[in-house]
Amino acid sequence: MRIALITAQLSFRRMAGVWSTVTALAEALCHGAVDCRVLGLADPAAAEPPLAALPFPATACRVRGPSAFGYAPDLLPALAATDPDLVHLHGLWTFPSLVARRWSEARRRPRLVSVHGMLEPWALRRSAWKKRLARLLYEDRNLAGAACLHAANLAELRAIRALGLRNPVAVVPNGVALPAADRAPPPPAWRRELPEGAKALLFLGRLHPKKGLFELVEGWGRLRPAERGGWHLVVAGWDEAGLVSRLAARAAALGIADRVRFVGPQLGAAKAASFAHADGFVLPSFSEGMPVAVLEAWAHGLPVVMTPACNLGVGFAAGAALATEPEPAALARTLAAFAALPAARRRAMGAAGRRLVAERFTWERAAAAMRAVYGWLLSGGTPPSCVTIG
Structure with a gap:
């Protein structure tokens, strides 16, 4: 045919x-x-x-x-x-x-x-x-x-x-395609710019208001320094709606400019490297069909923070994701809880996500x-x- x-x-x-x-x-x-x-x-x-x-x-x-x-x-x-x-x-x-x-x-x-x-x-x-x-x-x-x-x-x-x-x-x-679990690509440029030992919470996708990016930055800014710990928010994607300058200005006003990185589009090998060298993934979207970026994050063994609007409730049921809502107070609470998780718990969440992808996606x-x-x-x-x- x-x-x-x-x-x-x-x-x-x-x-x-x-x-x-x-x-x-x-x-x-x-x-x-x-x-x-x-x-x-x-x-x-x-x-x-x-x-x-x-x-x-x-x-x-x-x-x-x-x-x-x-x-x-x-x-x-x-x-x-x-x-x-x-x-x-x-x-x-x-x-x-x-x-x-x-x-x-x-x-x-x-x-x-x-x-x-x-x-x-x-x-x-x-x-x-x-x-x-x-x-x-x-x-x-x-x-x-x-x-x-x-x-x-x-x-x-x-x-x-x-x-x-x-x-x-x-x-x-x-x-999505399952990457090999036993080898990772070299780190992307943005990873090398973070402080040694820093952990990266990655957003990767189209920069659009429906993705909840303003709410994400606002929620990230509500965390106390002790709650953020060594975590940095990394925002990757095409600046389709001219959002980066406004998001960066808001991050500066909140005093978190040093904890939010806007790293531009990550395509091909750079995208795979970004997933491979992140420590978590976030998608606080207002509306999705089925976001491939979440599936890619799970395929790379990443724990996820996402909204129910992502239509991947199986991830919550499997223990592969934490649920949040696309508004600053809820995001602040969920991100603080995520940052406080023991490393072993985050690894278990990522492993559960990878199993989901292998079995269903x-x-x-x-x-x-x-x-x-x-x-x-x-x-x-x-x-x-x-x-x-x-």
């Missing part, structure tokens, strides 16, 4: 989580003997790795006009030239939604839509009027006409059903489930066990 994966941005800068998910899934599908092609929108503001270096065919189409919508007239012809049996759209609210629907309806071939947390209540309230307009003009029709929708977890399934959508929904978690498992969904959509028969009907 030939599958086309479409995403709004072939860019680590603009859609780090979605793009990393698409590339990892595409690679795993190719290993599983699926003819997989990736199409999307070029990001003119970012220096990207050559598409030829990717282990699957990829096409980036130039955007004309406002980048937020992503009008790319070459995308539909590129999809038609690819001539897939099925199109798998990743993400909502942009021009690729129109392209996927038009191609699917014209060719009478199925489309699968991965919502990537974009139908969560918090996400819908963000720029609400724009999303209401997009739903009216094209997105409701795109979603309602999809042969199947994809949710990464049961919370996403509930959000889909809350909008009245009755399509079949495949519930397939995201995955590998890309091999995710790709196998997706292959089963693709096969069902193309050939019919009994739906896979991951698919909920109606």
Whole structure:
């Protein structure tokens, strides 16, 4: 079977989580003997790795006009030239939604839509009027006409059903690769800049208000020096919304500028090194689909502090994470408790997270489930066990 994966941005800068998910899934599908092609929108503001270096065919189409919508007239012809049996759209609210629907309806071939947390209540309230307009003009029709929708977890399934959508929904978690447990890469540059013996609590991801970064810095500032001990907060990621200067100013006002490091994007080997040389991971997000960064932290054996909005409650049940809320007082309490944990307890939390990933969240498992969904959509028969009907 030939599958086309479409995403709004072939860019680590603009859609780090979605793009990393698409590339990892595409690679795993190719290993599983699926003819997989990736199409999307070029990001003119970012220096990207050559598409030829990717282990699957990829096409980036130039955007004309406002980048937020992503009008790319070459995308539909590129999809038609690819001539897939099925199109798998990743993400909502942009021009690729129109392209996927038009191609699917014209060719009478199925489309699968991965919502990537974009139908969560918090996400819908963000720029609400724009999303209401997009739903009216094209997105409701795109979603309602999809042969199947994809949710990464049961919370996403509930959000889909809350909008009245009755399509079949495949519930397939995201995955990550398990790094070797017996060897670590050299430390990243930021690690070498910390004082000797310092411990690093890492945030790594898209720098966006929904990630709870203002609340994180505020909560970190409420800890007494004795509660922080030797811990430093390390914030890594693309400054998508221009937040770093404001976050740094707030850290300075709180008197903790020496305990908060903004280290920029960490990609490829630098990202792996950042996880390998951190001592804990934090994601105080207001809204997520299924955050790959938490799975990567667990894969590297890190204990995690996160909100229930991360939709990884299995981590709390397994003892791999501490729960918090995305507001300063709650974060201060949880971070103080985390910093006070004995080293043995933190190691046990990280080991529990790594077991979770090995058992439930590998890309091999995710790709196998997706292959089963693709096969069902193309050939019919009994739906896979991951698919909920109606």
